[in-house]
Amino acid sequence: MTxxxxxxxxxxxxxxxxxxxxxxAVDQGRRGTASWVERELARxxxxxxxxxxxxxxxxxxxxxxxxxxxxxxxxxxxxxQLEFLDFPAVVERCGITADGVLGLYREEIERALDGQWxxxxxxxxxxxxxxxxxxxxxxxxxAWESGFDAFTQRxxxxxxCQLTVPDENETAVWETVAVHHRAVLDGAWSAVGxxxxxxxxxxxxxxxxxxxGAAVHGALRxxxxxxxxxDLHLDLSEVDFMDVACAQILMLAARSAPEDQHVxxxxxxxxxxxxxxxxxxxxxxxxGGDAP
Amino acid sequence: MSVxxxxxxxxxxxxxxxxxxxxxxxxLVAGATPAIRRALAGGDDVxxxxxxxxxRRFREALGADAERVRFPPPSAALPPSAPGFLxxxxxxxxxxxxxxxxxxxxSAMSAPDCGFGEDAVNAVLGDLPLTLIxxxxxxxxxxxxxxxxxTHPHLSTADGxxxxxxxxxxxxxxxTPAGLWGAVAARIGVEGTGDLAEVRHCVADVxxxxxxxxxxxxxxxxxxxxxxxxxVRGGDGAGLTVEVRARxxxxxxxxxxxxxxTTAARDxxxxxxxxxxxxxxxxxxxxxxxxxxxxxxx
Numbered sequence: 001m002t003x004x005x006x007x008x009x010x011x012x013x014x015x016x017x018x019x020x021x022x023x024x025a026v027d028q029g030r031r032g033t034a035s036w037v038e039r040e041l042a043r044x045x046x047x048x049x050x051x052x053x054x055x056x057x058x059x060x061x062x063x064x065x066x067x068x069x070x071x072x073x074x075x076x077x078x079x080x081q082l083e084f085l086d087f088p089a090v091v092e093r094c095g096i097t098a099d100g101v102l103g104l105y106r107e108e109i110e111r112a113l114d115g116q117w118x119x120x121x122x123x124x125x126x127x128x129x130x131x132x133x134x135x136x137x138x139x140x141x142x143a144w145e146s147g148f149d150a151f152t153q154r155x156x157x158x159x160x161c162q163l164t165v166p167d168e169n170e171t172a173v174w175e176t177v178a179v180h181h182r183a184v185l186d187g188a189w190s191a192v193g194x195x196x197x198x199x200x201x202x203x204x205x206x207x208x209x210x211x212x213g214a215a216v217h218g219a220l221r222x223x224x225x226x227x228x229x230x231d232l233h234l235d236l237s238e239v240d241f242m243d244v245a246c247a248q249i250l251m252l253a254a255r256s257a258p259e260d261q262h263v264x265x266x267x268x269x270x271x272x273x274x275x276x277x278x279x280x281x282x283x284x285x286x287x288g289g290d291a292p
Numbered sequence: 293m294s295v296x297x298x299x300x301x302x303x304x305x306x307x308x309x310x311x312x313x314x315x316x317x318x319x320l321v322a323g324a325t326p327a328i329r330r331a332l333a334g335g336d337d338v339x340x341x342x343x344x345x346x347x348r349r350f351r352e353a354l355g356a357d358a359e360r361v362r363f364p365p366p367s368a369a370l371p372p373s374a375p376g377f378l379x380x381x382x383x384x385x386x387x388x389x390x391x392x393x394x395x396x397x398x399s400a401m402s403a404p405d406c407g408f409g410e411d412a413v414n415a416v417l418g419d420l421p422l423t424l425i426x427x428x429x430x431x432x433x434x435x436x437x438x439x440x441x442x443t444h445p446h447l448s449t450a451d452g453x454x455x456x457x458x459x460x461x462x463x464x465x466x467x468t469p470a471g472l473w474g475a476v477a478a479r480i481g482v483e484g485t486g487d488l489a490e491v492r493h494c495v496a497d498v499x500x501x502x503x504x505x506x507x508x509x510x511x512x513x514x515x516x517x518x519x520x521x522x523x524v525r526g527g528d529g530a531g532l533t534v535e536v537r538a539r540x541x542x543x544x545x546x547x548x549x550x551x552x553x554t555t556a557a558r559d560x561x562x563x564x565x566x567x568x569x570x571x572x573x574x575x576x577x578x579x580x581x582x583x584x585x586x587x588x589x590x
Contacts, residue, residue, distance in 0.1 A: 205489070205521075206485050206525075241513070241517075243517055271507045279565070
């Protein structure tokens, strides 16, 4: 039996440093984002918001400053605590390259810290990236998201990446969730983790199966690239429900992993093992020492 | 819409529900005796629940084998039209061996009620180690003969079993009296997979009321969820209803119904992934409506 890893990240900190907020609908995403921005403003963070601004509108006419937005956002825009940058302006300033994006964010962070803001909160709306058109953009995207992780470790920075599923193509949804597998909030399920330890939580069902599959893929990919890997330790203790679709996705991902990579199960109810057996558990899925 | 009868395996483990249409006692005995002999040879417990004259003819036809057959009086069994019919059928099943029961349709029987009972046997007793041979005289009221033709997946003949081309799976609307499943504990509208969490919470609540706990409750929730996914994915996702019925201490019965499938069915059993998690599950499709029924027992 493979022993359970000891060094587990704190879920609360993992979800607050660099988190992906997934929404099936625009309104749903806005509710979550408004709540996050409101909390950051109340904490006294400098907040940078990047999003889509309809033609001819000013930032104070964006939804985040309106009735459905965050309380205090309009005043924060006026005071400078909240800065808004339109996506076309972002592209103009940095292009869609990892170096350009990271340079822009670094400049904003340093400017905020120089201005004596204690913490920096940065969020961007679903960018509608055309990832299906080429692998280059996928690589750039993964690189700047990795850079965001480095920012959160170096400075008091929290990032909320927004993903509005209807606005993105399937490749973008897949890659976005895979890259953010360490901190995903997606309605009734979420996930936290580090490079070789991963804990999905909540209800995993057919409705979110593709996104769950993307996150599993991301977790396995990260574990393979880690010095602590390649095994992925899967903590099931906070899974409230998993259906056949998600169980199949998990088992298929484990089956298609390289020969030397295993998925090691920890915690969770016995019933999940019964489900895995029913859909076909490959030899690459093993039990940790703390199996129920 | 015609629904093909399931193929009958050579050594069935579950229910075999046979119809036998005959022209009178002599024709009945001639047609059924080979099946009775085969059942005895296979080690079945055999019950012939027939009127006195037919019993006498069976004894003559079976000769010494008649000693190994039981002849309960017709009053010992309820007809398919009676509310307690399913309980009667269930009592015939034995854990240690297969049971073959031959019975006669009485002439004075409500055809709709008989149809309910026969459909219910197909819907919920499929796992019992029973062979039922339901005998109907061809000069019975036409609506009763029609029920006998419609509700038996296979016909018993002197040469063995044949598929019944007139068989129709139970209608999409629940074929069984509501009292059989208990009161409706919940009815939920479903528009898509995003609504399934509410279905699961509801089933979990009702499962608790029924007395399902632990893994049994989890299995019931999963089975109904998967049934709902199947109906949602097969159609356009609109207009689905999940109805959950409870008999505390006995059963949790759920029916997921919606418009008929708009996507082509895949090869194989579409419910194979559900079966490990419930007592029984059935898919009914009549071209207009589609229903998946899930039975979980305490």
